[in-house]
Amino acid sequence: MTTLRETPPQRLRPLVPVRARAALTLAACSLMGLVAFGWPFFVTPGPALDTSHAADAPWLFALLLPLLAAVVVAELTSGGMDAKAVALLGVLAAVGAALRALGPGTAGIEPTFLVIVLGGRVFGRGFGFVLGAVTIFAGALVTGGVGPWLPFQMFAAGWVGFFAGALPQVRGRTEVWTVAVYGLVAGVAYGALMNLWFWPFAAYGPEVSYAPGDSLAANAHRYGVFYLTTSLGYDVPRGVFTMLLVLLLGPAVLAALRRAARRAAFDATPTFVPPPEQPWR
Amino acid sequence: MIRFERVSVTYASAGKPALSDVTLDIDEGELVLVVGRTGSGKSTLLRTINGLVPHFSGGTLQGRVVVDGRDTRLFRPRDLADAVGFVGQDPLAGFVTDRVEDELAYGMESLSLPPQVMRKRVEETLDVLGLADLRQRALADLSGGQRQRVAIGSVLTMHPRVLVLDEPTSALDPQASEEVLATLQRLVHDLGLTVVIAEHRLERVVQYADRVVYLPGAGGRVVSGTPRDMMRVSELTPPVVELGLWAGWAPLPLSVREARRAAGGLRARLTENGSPRKPASDVGTACTRVEELVVSYSGVPALRGVDLVTRHGQVTALMGRNGAGKSSLLAAMVGLVPVSSGRVEVEGIAPNSVRPAELMRRVGLVPQEPADLLYADTVSGECEQADRDAGAASGSCRHLFSALAPGVPDEVHPRDLSEGQRLSLVLAVVMNSGPAQLLLDEPTRGLDYTAKRRLVTAIRALASTGHAIVLATHDVELVAEVADRVVVLADGEVVADGPTAEVVVASPAFAPQVAKVLAPGPWLTVADVVTAAGAAS
Amino acid sequence: MRAAASLTLPRALHPGAWWLWALGLAAAASRTTNPVLLVLIIAVTGFVVTARRTDDPWAGAFSAFLKLSLVLIAIRVVLQALLSRSSQGVTVLFTLPEVPLPSWLAGVKLGGAVTAEAVLTATYAGLQLATILCCVGAANALASARRLLATVPGALYEAGVACVVALSFAPQLVTDARRIRQAHRLRGHSPRRLAGLRRTAMPVLEGALDRSIELAAAMDARGYGRTGNASPSSRRITTALVAGGLLSMCVGGYGLLDGSGAQLRGLPTLLLGTVLAGGGLAVGGRRTQRTRYRPDPWALPEWLVAGSGLSAAVALFATAATTPAVLTVPSPLALPAVPVAAVLGILVGLLPAVVAPPVPHRVGAVASRQPRTAQVSA
Structure with missing residues (x-):
């Protein structure tokens, strides 16, 4: 079973191809997702949402987003993931979920990020998105953390995996640094997004809270203050930690994932030759 | 039941074939033991039976493998799931769910069998394999022998005609391997299943086999025959066979029982004037x-x-x-x-x-x-x-x-x-x-x-x-x-x-x-x- | 079927029923900031969880959520008391030294006077979120994650299988990691160094990846992905439904955000979109023609449990429509009202403690909680 010969380095066929239909679905759902995260900024003064439904808007989106997440994941995987891709997805999600369970509370998200970022990087955009979403979902099930935030986290982590798969194709030290810097950015961006989701719930006083019906600039300013005072001090160390993890473990993990891809022979094309001295009917 | 027609397998990254020119006919209800050292192509041979080679592994299969009338060229492993049950080396690695009952049902769900049939087959399989007490247990908590039996059960529920096992007892202790082998015996004798096993621990299995397939490796010709004949040519033999060969007993004993019947003379000769093994003494500090x-x-x-x-x-x-x-x-x-x-x-x-x-x-x-x-x-x-x-x-x-x-x-x-x-x-x-x-x-x-x-x-x-x-x-x-x-x-x-x-x-x-x-x-x-x-x- | 309708025969309740019950209570909580009602809802969920909890690993979720809620309230109280200038009332509890802040942070203070009004407002506002969290935590503790996964629609089959694999494999990984960390000692490494992380992570990951290949072979050999391709017509219907659904969701969402348009573009369009997209999922799911082994029944107990949660929601929505004043506290220091209809509605939520079938006693459950080594020696 052992193969000593190194296959020449080549780009792996994406495990979850993002075809036109899936890309359109992803784009539409992501647009809605973005609205679900950032609706306080998009609301124009005087609309229906911030008069009669002001308090309900976040819940409305929390109910809507699981459906959107389901549609995206279903669309991405509808090409029929084969057993190899599903097993790999399950096992990587298990690694991510186990890391999540080991980490105290939400702080355990960084090593999980490592799996999502590097998995997306090696196995492509589509796989990255599904990996992000499934890992967060499985982690929530393992730790009993299913809640209204879950679909938002799934989307955010899905994007983290997606863009990791879309990073430029470089190799060697450049690759590790590219992924590490991406890890930093992704860590901070994830934090900012999740805070944005939580913001309407966080009534810490009118100076830092979402004010329905106020102008975009005023709300953005308040969000900025909210983010700076409550979350930045947490998100930046988190991003830095993710980056350090990538620098420390990245090369080994990338090599392990690529080796697994080679061993699993995702591109395996069976060839059949009829038995010798016998015409094939 | 299984026919190999001049089968050779070459993996994509390998220069030379992993298996070359195998021609073999395995009849229904046979228990076939595949013997050969590590790297001789045992796993490859087993995996061609349900098409994992080359559909799953990639590579080139020359020749033809026909199982229960189905050519593996046309049928992928998943299409053969109801004909060939395949149990890999590490049963725990092949489990999808985490509970005995769910695991037994998993394959049938993929075959989209009606719920009543699934229920009935799970109960039957629990009985056949003696797993009824374990039905609610978590797979991770089972002993090695129990896991192996669950793995066998998880493919049996699909009612295959052929069961293929890759080293089912290598990782087990003697008691557990007895359990598993007794189970396989029963399946062959009571249900008429065709069973193909690859195993290193010959001393445990060879006495149960109807036929032995010997893979010499390194491009040598694959031969098959009765266990007694094959043990004479195989370089790998259990101690009892080795003793029989050395003593020149005929027929060659395969089990302790057979050897003991033949060993009367040797026993007497040794007891009379043979020296016992050198006694171990507490020499060191x-x-x-x-x-x-x-x-x-x-x-x-x-x-x-x-x-x-x-x-x-x-x-x-x-x-x-x-x-x-x-x-x-x-x-x-x-x-x-x-x-x-x-x-x-x-x-x-x-x-x-x-x-x-x-x-x-x-x-x-x-x-x-x-x-x-x-x-x-x-x-x-x-x-x-x-x-x-x-x-x-x-x-x-x-x-x-x-x-x-x-x-x-x-x-x-x-x-x-x-x-x-x-x-x-x-x-x-x-x-x-x-x-x-x-x-x-x-x-x-x-x-x-x-x-x-x-x-x-x-x-x-x-x-x-x-x-x-x-x-x-x-x-x-x-x-x-x-x-x-x-x-x-x-x-x-x-x-x-x-x-x-x-x-x-x-x-x-x-x-x-x-x-x-x-x-x-x-x-x-x-x-x-x-x-x-x-x-x- | 009569057995499934029994309220006393032990069996696991359909996870969907627990979620509907919890969501009903959560919806009820979203209608009120009245602390009496909110605390009552927390008490109801806590009681039902205690009565019908299993010994699954996630059964401890409720207390975790409860703690999280308390932390959230505390953070809220501290931040509002310390940061906000305008929410402060006149009843000063104590005064902290105030730190001067730059002008662009106008309106925000740091320190200064802390008033009872600010503390109570923050507590009440936080209590609502905390109550909703407790409802969700109760659902987490009561609904089996594994059974929940068994109910995923067919369109999500692949992702569902991956989740099942992840769920069964994650605990093994934790065991592996522990064992490998221990083994560092055998190579002369102290386990607590940073390099130890790599030395644990890599063998665990490599082992997991190797396993994924074996697992894939086993799945393939057991018929995974055997029923595949949907007919072209059903594919076209799926595409149309999903596309239409997404489009109308986008339009509806825009309508909601941009209130200048008529109601037509708002909520109804959004709802139409969800229905279409949901239909698309359902039709798309038919491509995987699999059957299910012993699916959870939906019988009388499920109806009762789900209904009891919904009744709490209905009671609160009705109160909100008729006498909205009793659902809020007029001023932070005023005594909250006790609306009888709402209280009764919430108390109906206690029903699952009686009507949900008792938790089945699992054979081997006790053994599985003991450490592995101990169990082997038994």
């Missing part, structure tokens, strides 16, 4: 002292007052059923588990009181999963790290490894090594720091005869240079070959301790095949018999 040792895990005792002294130059075998405390004792001897009461001293020092770097110069442990100790991505990287850890001269670990397993290139990934090579690498890494004592936990799991012979040579060499060696093992043949002394543990206590021949010969559970054939004589291996007979004549 004491190395590790264990006194009144108690180890508990959250209140449940694993060891209850164990006394043991190991000596330089002596090979001690720890035997006993699973959970008797063998692994706990080894772990306590390297300070991996806290000591509840009593004392452990390695050359006068308590192992859990010294720094790891210091401890590894005194005692080394090769754990049950040798790969746990490996984390570099090449063999040479692993060896260099080991040199750095031990403060040894550069290249010394690599040198040790090459002596144990010659011809392995530097850049191979440790996980791509065969079981035997991986064990050798871990052994080299552990011995590199020069410990006076070596502990091995189940070292022969998954090893073929060749690798086992290498291990025996290595252990003997270490013992002769004054190392104290402790083996925890179920492998009675290994114990017969190398151990000077046997300590039997049961329920956390020492129940027997003495020279190998004394402890082992009278024991139904721990006697090797040769001892069973020649009991009550003190000969344990064919080599013992040959020596004794030489002295007799």
